[in-house]
Amino acid sequence: MAELNTGDGGGKKGGGKVRSKKQNSKVDLTAMVDLAFLLITFFMLTTSLSKPQSMDLGLPDKDDNDSTEVKTDQRRTVTVILGDNDKIKWFHGLLETPEPNGKPQTIGYGKEGIRSVLLPRVKSIVEVTGDKEKGMIVIIKPTKKSTYKNLVDILDEMAICKVPTYAIVNEFSPEEQKLADELNKKVE
Template identity: 40%
Template sequence: MAAIQQPTPKAGKKPRARKHSFHLDMTPMVDLAFLLLTFFMLTTTFAKPRVMQLTMPVPDKKQPALVANKQAMTIVLGKNHQLHYYFGLYAPADPTVPVPTLQTTNFGPRGIRQALLARQSQQPKPVVLIKPGPQATYRDMVDILDEMNITDQQKYALTDLGDADRQLLEANKKQ
């Protein structure tokens, strides 16, 4: 453990105050540190991964699920954490469906959450269509799914960004 080394006295000289050299053996302390480290690593509980439950519909190849125009709200995830949304569906081939007004917002406290809550108060059971744009990030997708849970949206779907939506985004950029 610890040892004090005594210097050997030299012959014929007057004895002086002795300087003792001290050597501490650190081996037991290192052993104890590794034992404690091993004990705490083996007895700790690691963080369990949190998983969001998704209920996926059964694919029906005969007829796709139809959403009523008055129930729909479409959210397009854009670049720089921006969101574009409009109420209803956009079908440029159908002349009876008007061109929707595209609005832009963000994930802030007065952003998409307020729009979702307003839509929920207007339409009791809205269907939210989430369409990630080409420059959307994974974080944007997680954030919008969190907003769906926070605002207690019962029906929402992740869909592809269609050509009609791309045209609507381009027309909005020009304005």
């Protein structure tokens, strides 16, 4: 345990004046250092570190033989192509038959971006189809230049806008590939 070493005993050394010697005190802290390391080790092993936050993503089983094509109502479908520099190209319906009010548009993320497009369409598609169970379908197509952050951001937008059905697809039609190339072009 701890001990107090006082050095040599003071007192008389022969005759003469009596002077008191300065005492050197020394505390042995070995036990306290051992205890400190034991406590640090204990708390390091028993403390749970911050847990990673993840979003549940249900993916279908991969079946190479399954080549069935799913037909959906183009009035319910919005396709989102994720590109470089946090840019998005989106279009409603099929690319071959664009809707009357425009062509594919480039937009960003956030409240003034894709959210301003998705929120009104979630409500209007239910009104157009007349069926509450058949809501909007968003097809998300990330390009090779898009980042993981872009994918997480668009999935967050799906949750914020309460889009009932969305899918992540990595296949592009030739027309969509042209849009993706245009989106990923370097701006000089």
